[in-house]
Amino acid sequence: MDLTATLSRVPLFRGLDDADLTYFSHCIHARTLPAGALVFVEGDAGDALYLVADGAVKVFVDTEAGREVLLSLERAGSYFGELSMIDGRPRSASVMTVERTRLLVITRAAFSRCLARRPDVAYRVIAAMANRVRHLTDSVCDLATADVRRRAVNALLRLAEPAPGGWRIVARPSQQEIADMIGASREMTGRVLRELRQANLIRFAGREIVLDAAVGDWHRER
Numbered sequence: 001m002d003l004t005a006t007l008s009r010v011p012l013f014r015g016l017d018d019a020d021l022t023y024f025s026h027c028i029h030a031r032t033l034p035a036g037a038l039v040f041v042e043g044d045a046g047d048a049l050y051l052v053a054d055g056a057v058k059v060f061v062d063t064e065a066g067r068e069v070l071l072s073l074e075r076a077g078s079y080f081g082e083l084s085m086i087d088g089r090p091r092s093a094s095v096m097t098v099e100r101t102r103l104l105v106i107t108r109a110a111f112s113r114c115l116a117r118r119p120d121v122a123y124r125v126i127a128a129m130a131n132r133v134r135h136l137t138d139s140v141c142d143l144a145t146a147d148v149r150r151r152a153v154n155a156l157l158r159l160a161e162p163a164p165g166g167w168r169i170v171a172r173p174s175q176q177e178i179a180d181m182i183g184a185s186r187e188m189t190g191r192v193l194r195e196l197r198q199a200n201l202i203r204f205a206g207r208e209i210v211l212d213a214a215v216g217d218w219h220r221e222r
Helices: 003-008 018-025 082-087 108-117 120-145 148-159 175-182 186-198 215-221
Strands: 029-033 038-040 048-054 056-062 068-075 094-097 101-107 161-163 166-169 202-205 208-212
Touching (some): 018 108, 068 175, 082 120, 148 175, 148 186, 148 215, 175 186
Antiparallel strands (some): 029 101, 038 094, 161 166
């Protein structure tokens, strides 16, 4: 596996020259896990950052009632675990692979050495953390004030990236994963997705979900 080439595709390290990428690659070790493997559990001690090279993981918490709340899906190019790596406190959520996944792991000590070489990478971590906080704030507001249709649309948009004529989700989450994200039943989530498809506002294309530009206004018309 060419770690230098892999790192060049991760937004956190994008734009670094070959010498820097080679240096960072020496600070990293790889792990490959099957689907359904726990990477770590809420409350675990943690001092490492994980980069998703291939595959996908889900980040979630369990409620006292035994219900799983899905916080995010992290796919190739993204990373997780930065909070505990930075502050040294226990993990605030659990992470599990949803398919065979290759992870790149960098410890706090190794990351500190890398930042001594390229301190600007720290600002990228801070910016990504700010973006996560914004998404979580939006999710909390949705759960408190929005109906299921609006929560479903907003969840899809948060997972999507811009594309011609709208947005796309590169690797679509399962119906149950969407339900867990929005705090709704699988059946109600399926009904909303069917309505969106019948209105030609979303379509499935292989593993992708393609969203029409008008999807954001759909729930206001219901």
